[in-house]
Amino acid sequence: MKNVIEIRNIIRNFQLGQETVYVLKGIDLDITRGEYLAIMGPSGSGKSTLMNLLGCLDTPTGGAYILNGNDVSEMTDNELADIRNREIGFVFQTFNLLPRTTALDNVALPMVYAGISKKDRIIRAEEVLRDVGLSDRMDHKPNQLSGGQRQRVAVGRALVNKPSIILADEPTGNLDSKTSLEIMQLFDEIHAAGNTVILVTHEEEVAAHAHRVIRLRDGVIESDVRNK
Numbered sequence: 001m002k003n004v005i006e007i008r009n010i011i012r013n014f015q016l017g018q019e020t021v022y023v024l025k026g027i028d029l030d031i032t033r034g035e036y037l038a039i040m041g042p043s044g045s046g047k048s049t050l051m052n053l054l055g056c057l058d059t060p061t062g063g064a065y066i067l068n069g070n071d072v073s074e075m076t077d078n079e080l081a082d083i084r085n086r087e088i089g090f091v092f093q094t095f096n097l098l099p100r101t102t103a104l105d106n107v108a109l110p111m112v113y114a115g116i117s118k119k120d121r122i123i124r125a126e127e128v129l130r131d132v133g134l135s136d137r138m139d140h141k142p143n144q145l146s147g148g149q150r151q152r153v154a155v156g157r158a159l160v161n162k163p164s165i166i167l168a169d170e171p172t173g174n175l176d177s178k179t180s181l182e183i184m185q186l187f188d189e190i191h192a193a194g195n196t197v198i199l200v201t202h203e204e205e206v207a208a209h210a211h212r213v214i215r216l217r218d219g220v221i222e223s224d225v226r227n228k
């Protein structure tokens with residue numbers, strides 16, 4: 001199976017009282033294993049809505065989403081939670097770490113749901129924190145870390161269960177340009193290690209790291225360009 005993601009005529013509407021908000025208006029997209037894709041487009045064009053669907057955090061109003069050959073619309077909530085935990089690592093603009101929890105425990109958390117023993121969780125979390133360059137910050141809590149370090153913890157948490165797909169919604173949106181570059185170098189390494197990386201960004205310099213850029217406008221794909 002070459003395509004890790006196939007979406008066909010995906011529609012996402014939201015019902016707000018009497019009014020229907022039409023957000024995604026028929027998106028078709030194939031993403032092959034190992035691709036490095038950036039999603040751009042104006043604020044409100046539907047980027048986060050699309051990412052949430054790709055990450056199985058939300059389900060479409062219409063259309064088909066085939067993830068690794070499985071039709072997501074036919075999965076139960078338990079199957080969705082399982083595929084999310086196993087196949088997908090999600091990184092957010094605002095890091096979304098547990099505030100009173102150390103870097104090590106934040107990174108180890110997804111392994112609790114995966115049923116891994118405490119001893120193995122610690123070994124693996126330490127390994128991942130070393131990989132993201134935080135071996136000297138494992139016992140720090142989020143408020144004892146810089147923004148870039150917090151995002152490294154969040155990237156570590158996304159990687160810990162060895163997912164094949166990494167989704168990042170404006171991962172550098174709250175970082176200065178130097179720190180953004182460091183985080184993008186981390187995504188470059190994750191891609192080079194064989195992962196499929198999909199990120200949303202407003203910044204052309206960030207998108208330039210990707211090998212393919214799609215642009216959304218008003219809930220449809222306006223352009224789809226390969227850089228490399």
Ligand SMILES: Nc1ncnc2c1ncn2[C@@H]1O[C@H](COP(=O)(O)OP(=O)(O)OP(=O)(O)O)[C@@H](O)[C@H]1O
Nearest residue numbers: 014016021023041042043044045046047048049050
């Ligand atoms: N739960 C919801 N209920 C109603 N409308 C929603 C909901 N979620 C998103 N929308 C609407 O969908 C549109 C697209 O939102 P989305 O968050 O996907 O945009 P975006 O492209 O990520 O924008 P930004 O660049 O500002 O993050 C917006 O007009 C938003 O108001």
Ligand SMILES: [Mg+2]
Nearest residue numbers: 047048049169
């Ligand atoms: Mg958004």
